Amino acid sequence: MATKHQKPIGVFDSGIGGLTVVRALLEKLPNENIVYFGDTARVPYGSKSAQVVREYTQDDTDFLLSKDVKMIVVACNTVSAVALDVVQKKANLPVTGVIIPGAEAAIHSTKNSRIGVIGTTGTVNSNAYRNELKRLSQSATVFSKACPLFVPLVEEGWMDYKATELIASEYLFPLTTEKIDTLILGCTHYPLLKKVIARVTKGMVTLIDSGEATAATVGSMLDEHDLRNRSSEQPNVQFFVSDAPEKFTSVGEIFLGKKLGVVRRVTIGK
Secondary structure, X not given: OOOOXXXXXXXXXXXXXXXXXXXXXXXXXXXXXXXXXXXXXXXXXXXXXXXXXXXXXXXXXXXXXXOOOOEEEEOOHHHHHHOHHHHHHHHOOOEEOOHHHHHHHHHHHOOOOEEEEEEOHHHHHHOHHXXXXXXXXXXXXXXXXXXXXXXXXXXXOOOOOHHHHHHHHHHHHHHHOOOOOEEEEEOOOHHHHHHHHHHHOOOXXXXXXXXXXXXXXXXXXXXXXXXXXXXOOOOOEEEEEOOOHHHHHHHHHHHHOOOOOXXXXXXXXX
């Protein structure tokens, strides 16, 4: 029987992008056991209605609860934007999304209070980052831009292609003209485009990786609730998906930066 400290951290996302959050967790919290669920059968969430995202979120949360997790990390920006309360109500455990940690990191970083946010259409339309940034700092001026083509480019492995740089230039030019000094990468796929985005913004903009910010928040929450795993045993990281485990494995290794091991397909929901 696992002690409360040895129980895994549950992480879920609409698909594969949340592995960038897992990567940050493994770097910052190397002793923690992790259970990851990617809802690959119903991806993407970013273009779905808020009501449907909330329904899917119930299923995702139920699955992680069935794995006896000690806390839940919502690695999906869309769920963090429109359905974090669903997880909080259902789980009765410590819960964090990626938006509040990302916004806090941006406010901490900016010198001129001019902050850019890029994400999926769903995340940008929700205004979740804008609202959180304004809550944290009245003086923040926020410029948002949906970049829907970034996700398929990353999943195709086109991080260093000229076409990707041209698309990034088109998306980011309006933000650079607003003299932003900080840019939130408001989608879990976008950290894989850091080099391209840094080139396009000529290194003049601090890039905020919400995954890294979230991993720091998770560490603080584990300490606050006395849940940190101090065992020196090799941590157990398990991966579950609702469809296409083979594709998840091949693309996922790019996101995680190492081998995934076994990826199991599970059926969730009705």
